[in-house]
Amino acid sequence: MMSIERGKIPMESQTSTQPSMGEDPSSQHTPSRYESQKRRDWNTFVQFLKNQRPPVPLSSCTGVHVLNFLRYLDQFGKTKVHALGCVFYGHPEPLGPCSCPLRQAWGSLDALVGRLRAAYEENGGTQESNPLAGSVIRVYLREVKEKQAKARGIPYKKKMKSKKKVGSPS
Structure with a gap:
């Protein structure tokens, strides 16, 4: 039996009419947690585009619209990000x-x-036209990561693996 990676197959083809051996028949129509979250996120994004003035059809969506969506969601966050002038800026564990x-x-x-x-x-978009895969989104995410790391005093630098020398005690 071939293994299916979650998130790689369209939702329609993940359900079958007969359960596999050892599977619970009642779980056949229940999407995974990832699929459920992906559907909720997608519906929220599409609704955000529809609520724009004028509404933005998916075919006209650009990286700018995606950035506006991410900035809109920022107001509902739950992570404290200290401002540059805050006494706790750069401290991983603030005292108050x-x-x-x-x-x-x-x-x-x-x-x-x-x-x-x-x-x-x-949902019908091509990989080449995907506004969520653009460089403007990657740059935005990198900037958010660096800003939050500085604000919290947590370095997000890539660690170099140390190479063991042959013959030297470890």
Whole structure:
């Protein structure tokens, strides 16, 4: 039996009429947690585009619209991101409360963009025209990651693996 990676197959082809051996028949029509979240995220994104003045059809969606959506979602975040003038700026474990805003965490935004990229292509968009895969989105995510790392005092630098020398004790 071939294994199916989650998120790689359109939702319609993930359900079958007969359960596999060892599978619960009642779970056949229940989408995975990832698929459910992806559908909710997609519906929210499409609704955001419809609510724009004038409404933005999916075929006209650009990286700018995606950035506006990500900035809109930022107001509903739950991660404290200290402002440059805050006494706790750069401290990973602040000693008290402050009035700095709550933002979407970088990891949450990164995961959201990944789910929306997949949903865009599953809903008829091509990989080449996917506004969620553009360089402007990658740059935005990198900037959010760096800004949040500085604000929280957490370095997000890529660590170099140390090479073990042959013959030397470890």
